[in-house]
Structure formats: C-alpha cells, structure tokens
Amino acid sequence: MAWFSGKVSLGNFPDLAGAVNKLQESKVKMEMKMMEAALQGAARQAQAKADEIAKFMNENEQLKSAIEDLKRKSNDAEVESLREEYHQRVATLERKVYALTKERDTLRREHNKKSDAAALLKEKDEIINQVMAEGEELSKKQAAQEGQIRKLRAQIREFEEEKKGLITKLQEHYYNSL
Helix, strand or coil, X not given: CCCCCCCXXXXXXXXXXXXXXXXXXXXXXXXXXXXXXXXXXXXXXXXXXXXXXXXXHHHHHHHHHXXXXXXXXXXXXXXXHHHHHHHHHXXXXXXXXXXXXXXXXXXXXXXXXXXXXXXXXXXXXXXXXXXXXHHHHHHHHHHHHHHHHHHXXXXXXXXXXXXXXXXXXXXXXXXXXX
C-alpha cells in the first residue's frame, strides 16, 4: 500500500471527472427545465387571471351603465350615496387591477432574469384572488343596493298615489264647502 498516498484527486481519474461534470451539468439542466416549466405554468395562470380580470372589468362597465340609467330615473339622496360608494369601490378595484396587470406584464418580461419568479407570480396570483373575492363581495353588495333601490321606488310610487288621493279629497272638500 505504499503506492497509495491517501489523497484522491479527480485529476488522476479523467473519466470520473468527466462523468461528475456531466452529472452536475445534467442536474443543472434538469433544475433549469423544472424552473422553466414552473415559470410557464405561472405565466399561464397569470394569463388566465388576466382574462378573468378583463371579464370583471367588462362586467364593471356594464354595471356602471346600469347605475347611470338608475341615476337618471331617481333623485333620492340615499340612493345617490349608495351609488357613489359603489363608484368609489369600482374605481379602487380598477386601479388595483391596472396595477396588478402592469406588475404581471413586468414579471413576464423579467422572468428569465429572476430565479424566484415563480414565487413572485404565486404571490401576485394570491393578490388577484383577493381582488376577485373583493369583486364578488362588491357584486353581492350591489345586488342588495339594487333591491333597496327597487323598494325605494315602490315607496315613491305609494307616496305619489297617496298624494293624488289626498289632493282629490282636498278638492272635493273645497268644492263641497262652496
């Protein structure tokens, strides 16, 4: 055993060194493929979320026009304050959607530069989910507000009918007193 000094160098075994290098290279390539697949999946998810955002924005525009129609038909102060609150919330959501869309686009351009882009996209997806949940909540509130508007209109009609009846009685009383 005098010929073995106790130190092993990969330089003494060129085939082994090459095999280790190839193994490391294939491991790095596999990790890169996994990261790329994760990033592509995240990009697909982000696109799906963007499509949902566009759908919600379209629905918001439709709701805005419906609110404008209601605004022309009624001048009740309570209804107006409810509409204003809804408009403010919609504007806030639109700003959030715009900011999230810009961030998503920035992430798409830079995903090759950042090693943890998948984690960032996941975080943004969570934010988008929160925004969508808030949008659903707002939609429910809007439905409740529309119910209130219908009730208020019914009350207005009842008051108008009562007013007409009282005017008629007043006129009859006036003519009878003559």
